[in-house]
């Protein structure tokens with residue numbers, strides 16, 4: 001997987017196609033990510049204590065990593081990611097503007 005937490009991604013498919021958001025969580029085993037403000041569902045939470053009210057919270061559900069495209073923080077374009085060796089370490093770079101990201 002070539003994206004990681006805190007990357008900005010653009011949603012290509014699903015009910016939030018066209019939106020973009022920040023990655024909150026990455027599950028590399030399942031190939032799924034949670035993106036801020038994307039694939040949100042309302043969930044009813046039962047009161048924990050007597051006398052408390054139940055409430056409705058909004059949660060973001062994971063989406064498939066194949067449904068998103070990385071947005072380069074340097075050029076702001078949707079881009080593919082490449083890898084190159086920099087200072088003996090593997091570094092990601094944007095294939096559009098060639099900046100290390």
Ligand SMILES: [Zn+2]
Pocket residue numbers: 072073074075076077079094095096097098099
């Ligand atoms: Zn770029």
